[in-house]
Amino acid sequence: MATQRYTKEHEWVRVDGDTATVGITDYAQEQLGDIVYVDLPDQGAALEKGAEAAVVESVKAANEVYAPMSGEVTEANPALADDPAKVNGDAEGEGWFFRLKVSDPGEADDLMDGDAYKEYLAGLD
């Protein structure tokens, strides 16, 4: 059963067994505006929780995306190279960034669940 969690930096992670899928939230894509490019990690890259994993670019800004959990990158979303707009259109679905084979699925427990993230967003304004 997959659990979806969120970070304060507006990444989401869906954990299913020892595979985690990572992306940025709908709130994040709206803040960034039209995405023109996503710089994804290489397959096989080892990421520590909290380390810089990817960079998402609009015309006027480039923002780091951090690994919500530690693991090894198994796949980067091939669709984003040709169509970075997928991140704007479906940030939490087809706009996923990369998948990890996680070393410790328990790391997700520290992160916010859906309700907690909603509350967090409400507090931001």
Added chain:
Amino acid sequence: MAKDRRPLSELEQSTDFVRRHIGPGEADIAAMLGVLGMKTLDELVEKAVPPAILAQPAYAEEGRDEARVLADARALAARNTVFKSMIGMGYYDCLTPPVILRNVFENPGWYTAYTPYQPEISQGRLEALLAFQTMVTDLTGMEIANASLLDEASAAAEAMAMCRRISKSGSNAFFVSRDCHPQTMDVVRTRAEPLGIEIVEGNHETDLDPAAVFGVLLQYPATGGEVVDLAATVEAAHQAGALVAVAADLLALALLTPPGEWGADIVVGNSQRFGVPLGFGGPHAAFFATRDEHKRQMPGRIVGVSVDKRGRPALRLALQTREQHIRRDKATSNICTAQVLLAVMAGLYAVYHGQPRIRAIAERVHRVATILADGLRRLDVTVANATWFDTLTVEVGDAAAVHGRAREAGVNLREVDGSTIGISLDETTTRADVENLWRIFAGADEAGFSVDDLDAEAASPVPDGLRRTTEFLTHPVFRRYHSETEMLRYLRRLQEKDVALDRSMIPLGSCTMKLNATTEMLPVTWPEFAALHPFAPLDQAAGYMRLIRGLEDMLCRITGFAAVSLQPNAGSQGEFAGLLAIRRYHRSQGSTDRHVCLIPSSAHGTNPASAILAGLEVVVVACDEGGNIDIADLVAKAEAHSDTLAALMVTYPSTHGVFEEAIVEICEIVHRHGGQVYFDGANLNAMVGVARPGEFGADVAHLNLHKTFSIPHGGGGPGIGPIGVARHLAPFLPTHRNLPGAEDGIGAVAGAPWGSAGVLAISWAYIALMGGDGLKRATEIAILNANYIAKRLAPHYPVLYTGPGGLVAHECIIDLRALEKSAGVTVDDVAKRLMDYGFHAPTMSWPVAGTLMIEPTESESRQELDRFCEAMIAIRREIGQIEDGEFGREDNPLVNAPHTLDDLIAEEWTRPYGRGVAAFPVKSLRDEKYWPPVNRIDQVYGDRNLVCACPPLDAYEEAAE
């Protein structure tokens, strides 16, 4: 005797230029002071500038009138001697097409333009730059090129850094072929050291172990002239996971197989020989090309094609997220100002000549080199290289004697060593030159044969496998403008599309777009300044030496520094050199671990980017609510890094346009913890003649001669970024292999000893014309003009930060953030609406997002300041109409701006405002209207669909339908 008879001395008044440079006259100055509630400029300065830093001007020379300064410039020029220089090494004489000289280089419509960040009003120069990029990709055989770098040597260093970023090799070593130009090798070494890159130099055929390096730099043809097949070297490098950068000669590529066709990953070089004068070393546009897959790692500005709101092809700066103004310490490079004007000229040279003439020029140069070689061999002179394009390396018994004979004949040859001489021929080489060379080498009056005698037999030594077979410059733009009339009109059309200072004020904060006076510009094209090779013997450059010493002295006195280096050819380059000086200084004091650089969050993006290049670690210091450096945070961070503190980088007045009162304390805090103060001099226009950074705590500063000291902005270069240093840092200024003292300095940061020497005369002339009093007055008026605008706009837009006395320095920031909530209006919308009013927008969203930073400079008259204020006030009223609901957020004069002729002549007009409001929102525009040639450009489309070379013509035809 008439009562109002003035004495002759008054009639002879020699400070007339000050009145020409400064916008407002006496009456307007008094009136503007009145608006601020003040009586005198002294009062303004006393209120605006913190007393702790006020200083009497140390540069107290009297200003001289224009005729006198021109005469003085002529006297300097007369001390230079123009020989025929055949030294080569990346610099070759050439013929600037007169139509380009007069209509571009000497035309304020081109040289006073800013970097094209507002693309809708910059389509002309963007098109010229696109031609430059296309010319480069064609000739190099690569897939994408940028819009220029500072010089070939620094471009090679950028290539090294890019190889490092891309390469998956674990190695830290970079191989540099000894075939590279020596000055390139020097700059690469200077740039490698702080990054911890190990440079391995040698013969690429025998000394290169590709598995041991992450990248390789080759030169094609070699500095000694050889044309070598490098394909196998490239292949071997790639097999081992290393990347290959090739420094190449652009003209040679018209005849030789280009590096893109034998696997090069990056190609760099100097485009100077495509119609740009030697200028004693610069300014010249370096080119940089790579493969499409590496485009995001490429440094420098890139022009790309997008579409505007009407679907028309429109040009813009693409992929800006690579650059320092967005990426800061993670940028691909620290470069900001590049060499746009010179790139424009080189691109237009290709447009004017087209493939046939470029090929003919290349073949002619190659032929005369071959004839020369054949003749030398007939005279039993040993030509060392078996192949060449334009350069021969010749072995002689007594090189000194040959050089002596050459000098007597007015010729400079390359001094290689006691028995070796280099000869490089170029577009200007004549048959007489070749016959002259034979006599020089033979040591005889006659060679015994002529050029004609040898021509029929002259066989090119270039092996078949290295002869170019592919076409280049195939795009129609390179085929159409080959008559002078066609070219003249094309240049005029391009110029018409752009807004430069010849049309209106360009109030860009921190850019200081002041007058670039004609008198200052005239000497630049005199042959005595323009035609000297950077490595010509210095006794032929006595005029330049005097000019350089004179300018160095002027700048020292103005800034309070002990020594100045004019070598860096941009502010970013100066930052790098200054930080390196600091690092070297700390090492000389025994502190090897000082590597932390404190940088305020409000700093210009080049600051952190330069710090990274200098091998420093960036630690950001917060700003407080007033926009000033947070002293508590500074103290905390200085303490936390006390043992490892190398420097603080500070801009003063701040990037917020404020004279921070705590500046002296800030410098003291840094010094107390063993750090040095690096002063970013971008805002010096608020201080000249009023305060001296060298005296209130700065240890080193860069100046921007293309801001404060009148070198025109050129559309994004040339720039000059000299550094001034306190006495203790003087031993660590940039050096050059051609000058004594190269051992202890930091090394060279540019290929030429005095960087872009060819435009130094502009700043020298500006200072000479203004004199000490004039410079001070310019500063006073710069501060007055900015405060006047702030005062007039404050009721309509909040002014974000102020300093002492509630005043700003020479620029002010107005805050538009609330308008996004109340009317859905962004700074972009205001910037585009200003185009309808005939203005270039102020600096957008820097240093604070959602704001506009306005710097009028002292050169703008009250009329122009008022015209700008009236436009801004009218725009605020339009925004009010959106707030009131009169206009919708999706359909109003701002969101639809800029309005074009196409908009106006459309059959249907369904907007909630009239055509008059759209294009002529104020009456004065009826007499003088600038029409943006395109509607708002789709930036997102441009970055998602990157096209960086001239698009096929049918793209334009389709759009027109």
